[in-house]
Amino acid sequence: MEHAVLRMQSGVGNRATAAVVQRARGMDKGKGKVPEAGGGSAGAKRNYRDEIAALLDRFKKSLDPIDTFIKGAQTPTNAGFTQQAAVAANESLKHSVAASGTSAASENLLTEVTGTVVNGMDAYKNMKDAKKHESGAGHHTAKKKTKVKGADTVIGAAGSASYSAGIAKEVTKLHKAADAAVASEASGIASASVGAIKAVRAAFRVGGAASKYKKVKELGDPHLVHAQSLARLNESREQAEWAAAEAYVALDAYWKHEGQERLELVSQAIDAAWEATGEARDAAESLQRAERDVEKLTTVQEYAKKKQLTKIGKEAIGGALGESTKAAAGVVTAVAVGTAGLASNPVGWGLAGAGAGLVLGVTLYKALRAATKRYEEARHPEHWAPENETPAEASSRTESLQHGLKFWQKVSKGERQAMAREIYTLAAGPDIKGAGSTTTEMRDSARALLIALKSGPTNHRLEPEAWAATLNDPAKTAGWIKEIAEQLASG
Numbered sequence: 001m002e003h004a005v006l007r008m009q010s011g012v013g014n015r016a017t018a019a020v021v022q023r024a025r026g027m028d029k030g031k032g033k034v035p036e037a038g039g040g041s042a043g044a045k046r047n048y049r050d051e052i053a054a055l056l057d058r059f060k061k062s063l064d065p066i067d068t069f070i071k072g073a074q075t076p077t078n079a080g081f082t083q084q085a086a087v088a089a090n091e092s093l094k095h096s097v098a099a100s101g102t103s104a105a106s107e108n109l110l111t112e113v114t115g116t117v118v119n120g121m122d123a124y125k126n127m128k129d130a131k132k133h134e135s136g137a138g139h140h141t142a143k144k145k146t147k148v149k150g151a152d153t154v155i156g157a158a159g160s161a162s163y164s165a166g167i168a169k170e171v172t173k174l175h176k177a178a179d180a181a182v183a184s185e186a187s188g189i190a191s192a193s194v195g196a197i198k199a200v201r202a203a204f205r206v207g208g209a210a211s212k213y214k215k216v217k218e219l220g221d222p223h224l225v226h227a228q229s230l231a232r233l234n235e236s237r238e239q240a241e242w243a244a245a246e247a248y249v250a251l252d253a254y255w256k257h258e259g260q261e262r263l264e265l266v267s268q269a270i271d272a273a274w275e276a277t278g279e280a281r282d283a284a285e286s287l288q289r290a291e292r293d294v295e296k297l298t299t300v301q302e303y304a305k306k307k308q309l310t311k312i313g314k315e316a317i318g319g320a321l322g323e324s325t326k327a328a329a330g331v332v333t334a335v336a337v338g339t340a341g342l343a344s345n346p347v348g349w350g351l352a353g354a355g356a357g358l359v360l361g362v363t364l365y366k367a368l369r370a371a372t373k374r375y376e377e378a379r380h381p382e383h384w385a386p387e388n389e390t391p392a393e394a395s396s397r398t399e400s401l402q403h404g405l406k407f408w409q410k411v412s413k414g415e416r417q418a419m420a421r422e423i424y425t426l427a428a429g430p431d432i433k434g435a436g437s438t439t440t441e442m443r444d445s446a447r448a449l450l451i452a453l454k455s456g457p458t459n460h461r462l463e464p465e466a467w468a469a470t471l472n473d474p475a476k477t478a479g480w481i482k483e484i485a486e487q488l489a490s491g
């Protein structure tokens with residue numbers, strides 16, 4: 001045995017000999033272990049309410065493109081022709097515009113009513129989910145959706161009433177009824193009220209997004225925040241490498257030792273050298289992992305800030321400004337009391353057109369962005385696929401384009417979901433796959449980001465310790481990723 005080890009040492013060197021000896025000693029250590037089996041839960045069966053809600057939601061989304069065109073183009077154009085007809089006293093044009101307005105308001109009403117029903121059913125479902133979970137990410141996600149969908153239901157009901165008043169206004173014009181002025185005034189008041197409600201809601205959303213942006217920004221640049229911890233890890237790596245080098249120098253000296261105890265001394269030196277090499281390797285991997293995590297944390301923080309800035313822009317332009325402008329148009333319509341008033345004061349038409357243009361612009365931007373993301377989801381599934389997971393097969397250009405045009409479908413494997421997974425992996429506990437090597441400092445920073453995104457212990461109705469435990473529970477991984485993705489998109 002001794003002669004064999006000596007021949008090996010002289011032929012391949014100390015490091016290779018140490019590696020072979022250690023591997024031979026550890027050959028049997030891994031035998032007999034059974035890999036841990038991952039558990040999976042079957043999805044719950046969808047009930048009739050879910051089926052009906054899904055059908056209504058798809059029907060509503062099918063109406064949305066037509067509804068968007070009507071609100072952004074047909075309705076403001078009708079207002080312009082109404083003014084022109086009043087100025088020229090053109091009864092034929094008045095009749096045609098009234099017919100067009102009736103059909104437009106009818107489609108608006110159908111879309112709004114369908115959306116109101118869907119939102120009401122969704123609010124009820126999420127309310128039950130919030131009661132079921134009681135606390136944690138699942139509770140917070142469901143509770144927030146309950147509030148959002150509940151508010152959408154109330155606003156949708158008010159919008160439905162407004163469109164009903166709009167239909168009544170156009171019908172009275174169509175039939176030249178004596179109470180056309182009263183109907184026009186009522187429609188203007190209803191439109192102004194709904195517009196004002198939507199504008200106020202948008203303003204609150206702008207405030208929420210601005211608050212999130214400020215809190216994320218206050219976390220600081222991860223490169224600066226973790227500069228000291230990275231320096232400590234680098235120092236540990238250097239020390240471990242020096243220790244390994246010294247261990248191999250000692251091993252080389254023992255090979256030259258004469259006496260009966262040489263083999264025993266060499267064996268001990270091999271153990272020491274192998275251990276030192278392992279520590280050096282671990283220290284280098286810890287440093288590399290920390291550096292990668294700093295880059296990931298930087299990326300997700302920048303993404304979170306970008307999402308909030310985008311939300312501020314969309315809500316400010318399409319919501320606060322666009323809806324308030326439409327509300328002002330409704331006020332002018334009510335004050336003008338009928339088409340005769342608008343004839344002498346075209347402000348209502350101008351405001352209606354401006355407000356509709358702002359809302360239409362934001363709607364088209366969101367639709368184009370969603371279509372692009374759906375296309376990328378099908379065409380380049382590898383872009384945002386989870387790590388250590390084989391991405392789905394890429395679709396052809398034609399198939400990807402068809403998928404992109406499916407406006408009724410949400411993006412399920414896009415950038416936001418990928419960023420949510422990154423944040424969760426950084427913030428999760430050591431029992432979560434891929435999170436075991438995360439440093440304590442990095443994990444604390446990621447959890448501070450969760451708190452900034454309104455996913456902290458208070459939001460989840462949990463004590464900090466219990467909240468941290470949910471981050472270390474594999475069974476709650478899917479709920480956490482869903483929660484983070486929702487918070488990235490909301491204000």
